[in-house]
Amino acid sequence: MPCLEPNKNLSEEAKKVLKVLGELRKATKIEISEKTGFDTPLISRKLRELSEKGAVKEEDGMFVITEDGIKALEKI
16 A cells, blocks of 8 residues: 555555654654554555655664654644
């Protein structure tokens, strides 16, 4: 399932990943997996998709929400 649905809204999985990163500000894939309840392959796909859209970025193995990600959270 792509991160963005045809109507351009974030998928439920992507929203949950963004919400967790919004709370934690910085987390590993495993931490995100534990908080969301999603398996790590799904987390990896969602993080890659969110990263391609500029909502998250990776820094030294940690994922961080960006300003664009924070703006997207405000619309959820």
